[in-house]
Structures are given as structure tokens and as C-alpha cells.
Amino acid sequence: MDNTELRAWDNGHFVHPWEGMAAVGQNDRTFVETASGIHIVNDKGERLIDGPGGMWCTQIGYGRTEMADAMAEQARQLAYFSPFNNTNSIATRFARELAKRAPGDLNHVFFTTGGSTAVDSALRFIQFRNNLMGHPDKKIVISRQKAYHGSTYLAASVSGKERDRLWLDKADDLAHFLPNVNPLYRAEGQSVADFLDEKIADLENAILTFGADRVAAFIAEPILASGGVIVPPEGYHKRCLEICRRHDVLYISDEVVTAFGRLGHWFASKDVFGIQPDIITCAKGMTSGYAPMGAAIISDRLIADIAGNDATFSNGYTYSGHPVCAAAGLTSMEIIEREGILEHVRQVAPVFQERLHDLRRIGIVTDTRGMGLMGCVQCSLDGNKTSLLEGDYEIGARIDAECQKRGLLVRPIINMCVMSPPLIISEDQIHQMFDVLGDGIRASVI
Incomplete structure (x- = not known):
């Protein structure tokens, strides 16, 4: 789908939350057009796991006809x-x-x-x-x-x-x-x-x-x-x-x-x-x-x-x-x-947290933290936990870009990526999500 005109309208008329003035009117945002379960679909027809769960909020997943x-x-x-x-x-x-x-x-x-x-x-x-x-x-x-x-x-x-x-x-x-x-x-x-x-x-x-x-x-x-x-x-x-x-x-x-x-x-x-x-x-x-x-x-x-x-x-x-x-x-x-979703979260959360903390094996990952189905990966190009290099301010966005190429949306916050997927995510999907995230982190420093 050619979204050239829509993109121009988005940049010309839609003032987004946390709109950066340096790039105002020149953004190349992802258009999210449809969604189902834990996946969103962008304007290119690509299906991605919604790692941040919208904005920490898509508990029961997308596309619920009953809703x-x-x-x-x-x-x-x-x-x-x-x-x-x-x-x-x-x-x-x-x-x-x-x-x-x-x-x-x-x-x-x-x-x-x-x-x-x-x-x-x-x-x-x-x-x-x-x-x-x-x-x-x-x-x-x-x-x-x-x-x-x-x-x-x-x-x-x-x-x-x-x-x-x-x-x-x-x-x-x-x-x-x-x-x-x-x-x-x-x-x-x-x-x-x-x-x-x-x-x-x-x-x-x-x-x-x-x-x-x-x-x-x-x-x-x-x-x-x-x-x-x-x-x-x-x-x-x-x-x-x-x-x-x-x-x-x-x-x-x-x-x-x-x-x-x-x-x-x-x-x-x-x-x-x-x-x-x-x-x-x-x-x-x-x-x-x-x-x-x-x-x-x-x-x-x-x-x-x-x-x-x-x-x-x-x-x-x-x-x-x-x-x-x-x-x-x-x-x-x-x-x-x-559907017993609260019980499901308590059942799969240990898997989510284990896979999250496994990412510490990657060189630029300086910290991982979380609880339940919430997680954060913090990175630094020189491995420093408490200070940021100039390039560290872009690392989160680079990881997000690499993950999107591989089928995962994450939420970048400076040198961090946070995840809070829909609560219906399965154990297999958790493994898939962290496999992609690990690959995306590694690819961001090559």
C-alpha cells in the first residue's frame, strides 16, 4: 500500500504525543492498520508481535468480536x-x-x-x-x-x-x-x-x-x-x-x-x-x-x-x-x-522473566529487570551501566528498527527497550518474542 499521501497528512495534521520539534513534519512513522491476538499488521502487510502491548494496555489481545x-x-x-x-x-x-x-x-x-x-x-x-x-x-x-x-x-x-x-x-x-x-x-x-x-x-x-x-x-x-x-x-x-x-x-x-x-x-x-x-x-x-x-x-x-x-x-x-x-x-x-487470564499470567511469567534475563549474555546489555509480564532491557555500547555514550541515545531506536524487520515491535526509551505484551501471549510466543529481540539487539551493533 502506498501511504505517501497519508504520511503527508499525518505529518501535516496529526500532532502526536511527545512530538519532537526537531523532526516535526518529517516523521516516518509505522502505520498500524489491523490487529489480531498479540499481533499488529502495518501498512506493508507485515505481521509483528506487539511487544509493548499498545501502551501497556492490550490485556485480552486484539480483534475480540465479543468486545x-x-x-x-x-x-x-x-x-x-x-x-x-x-x-x-x-x-x-x-x-x-x-x-x-x-x-x-x-x-x-x-x-x-x-x-x-x-x-x-x-x-x-x-x-x-x-x-x-x-x-x-x-x-x-x-x-x-x-x-x-x-x-x-x-x-x-x-x-x-x-x-x-x-x-x-x-x-x-x-x-x-x-x-x-x-x-x-x-x-x-x-x-x-x-x-x-x-x-x-x-x-x-x-x-x-x-x-x-x-x-x-x-x-x-x-x-x-x-x-x-x-x-x-x-x-x-x-x-x-x-x-x-x-x-x-x-x-x-x-x-x-x-x-x-x-x-x-x-x-x-x-x-x-x-x-x-x-x-x-x-x-x-x-x-x-x-x-x-x-x-x-x-x-x-x-x-x-x-x-x-x-x-x-x-x-x-x-x-x-x-x-x-x-x-x-x-x-x-x-x-x-x-479464560483464566490472571492465572495464565502467573503461569507464563517465570518463562518471560527467564528469557528476559538471559539477554544479559549479550555484550551491550547492561541490565534486565521486570516482573510479571513487564520487562526492560537496558543497553550501552561500552557496557557502562550508569552513564551514556552519545551513541547510546539512539540504541533503543536501532534495536526497535532491527526487531521490526524480524517481526517484533518494541518500545524504545533512549537506551532501553520495554515490553508488556498482551496477557494472552503463549509460552511459545514468549520464546519467539525473545528470540527476535536477542537477534535485534545483536544486529543493532554490527
Whole structure:
């Protein structure tokens, strides 16, 4: 297919996320036209394994007729309702099903349009609650370097990926960032246990420095996904939660990536990491990518603190609880349960992680890390783990190009490639994916 005209339209009219100004209007992006199962098909008719799973979100895979039928039927029945003035049975049912699966007393579901607006809504709710409770100065949110929480204003303000923060304004007075929690960057000779102690001390020292009367919340991804699939040391989240409880600081678990099966459970906070957060934010796999939707799931305790107060939480979206999106979410949830996809993830994850770590045998691979069906390969042309050569800034893109030639799409992030394939991926397909990735890495340095 000749996409010359379409490519010109894409460059002339479609402003993409993270659009680089150096190449604006001159990009040669891959056109993805059809998809089925774990594969996407580009405009050349080439079939590729979708290594990043769209954007961490295609849990049940592509081309599910059942999903299309459920969404179409809902659109025919009711395409929209105003969540400001009315309610609807399918959105209400979905809220109930989410609350049933969320840990502890997280029973109040605030629907949003995606992960960024879920985080923004969670932060605005915390500000609202503190204002009503007579704590107008308790607004600082503590986050981490390399954390990513979204691209709306408040969500971006608490995101700690340095390159994403260079040119856009942020609410800097509301956010404080702790040092990188990646054990790869611990001091020479420092044990992981001592590194963990240091990271916990970072949090408590920050709270004490600002004063607990000024710190509203700590926000953390169970695994720092877009920062490079950073898996904090074991026990990190439990100990952070203990610090937060000690100082009356709320704990927001940003499960936009890790919820809905990515780690083999509906939510990872309690089932994987043993913590009971005050708020969970989620999106992505919530509808398996079939429709845009997110949520902030808030605890009974936080709601009870301000229930009965003569105030309005003036935060909401035209498409909160959108019925077609809710139908997609319910149907995806039903498929995950009926097909035992959570159990499947737990079964194949050890194979995925073993093949991921086998890539360390390749000379330029300096680190591999992951959990469940999440993985990252980090590379450096001179084998240096902690610094980048000029050529290292292009290595991820080169690996992606070589992999695409061989039938695999990966997501390059500077000198890293991340994978989060559809959760339905089979053991044989996992082997195929890593065979191609290994070949692509080797070919990128020839």
C-alpha cells in the first residue's frame, strides 16, 4: 500500500504525543492498520508481535468480536448520559465490579478519561479533603525520580522523568522528588538492604523536613513503568506505607500499568506488594485498550472524613462513566475471568522473566529487570551501566528498527527497550518474542 499521501497528512495534521520539534513534519512513522491476538499488521502487510502491548494496555489481545459487539450494542442502546445529573446501570455495575476487586475499603470509584486524569482527580480530591478538614497547607506530594504519573498538569507535576520536565511549566511548589529507587544505581559496594534503608530514609526525612502538616501524600507506582520498569527492592512499598501512616500522609498507588493482570492479579498493591493504599489510580488495561477510561478508587475512610460537609467536589469530566467505555470494561473483565487470564499470567511469567534475563549474555546489555509480564532491557555500547555514550541515545531506536524487520515491535526509551505484551501471549510466543529481540539487539551493533 502506498501511504505517501497519508504520511503527508499525518505529518501535516496529526500532532502526536511527545512530538519532537526537531523532526516535526518529517516523521516516518509505522502505520498500524489491523490487529489480531498479540499481533499488529502495518501498512506493508507485515505481521509483528506487539511487544509493548499498545501502551501497556492490550490485556485480552486484539480483534475480540465479543468486545466490539458489547460496545456496539451499548452504543445502540445508549451512547451517552450526563454523569453530572444522571446515572446509568452499566456504569454503576462497572463501579461495583471494580470495588469488589479493589483491596480493603477502596469502594468509591471516580471515573475518568484515562490515567492522567485519574491521577489529577486523586490529587484534587486530596486537596479538597484537606481544605475541608482545616489543613489548607497540607498540599505537598512526594514522588520519585523516574516516576511517571501522566501528562495533565498535576499528574505531570508529580512525574519525575527528567526529560519530560524540561520545557513545560509545572506546579513545582506542590511536588518533591526523592532520588532514584533503581538498585542498579546504588553506591559501589552498597548492599541492596542498605540501599533500601536509604530510600526509606529519603521519604521520612523529606516529610520531617517539610513538616507532616504540609505533606499531603506519597504517590508511587508499584513498578515504575515508563521510567524503565524499575522494580524497587523487596519490602520497599510496605516500609513506605508505614512511614506514611506514622506521619498522617496518604498513600496513592498508581496502578495505571500494573492493574488488571499485568502482574497476574486484578490489582498489585495488596496481592503482590502487601500494601493497602488510600487511593488506587488505574486505566489502560481497565478496558484492554478498546476504549479510553480511567478511575481513582478512593477508600471509605477518606470519604467518611468529609461526608455530610456542605461542599462540592468540583471535579469531573463530560465522559466520566461513559456507557460504551463501561461496557468495554465489564466485557474485558468477564473475558479475563472466564479464560483464566490472571492465572495464565502467573503461569507464563517465570518463562518471560527467564528469557528476559538471559539477554544479559549479550555484550551491550547492561541490565534486565521486570516482573510479571513487564520487562526492560537496558543497553550501552561500552557496557557502562550508569552513564551514556552519545551513541547510546539512539540504541533503543536501532534495536526497535532491527526487531521490526524480524517481526517484533518494541518500545524504545533512549537506551532501553520495554515490553508488556498482551496477557494472552503463549509460552511459545514468549520464546519467539525473545528470540527476535536477542537477534535485534545483536544486529543493532554490527
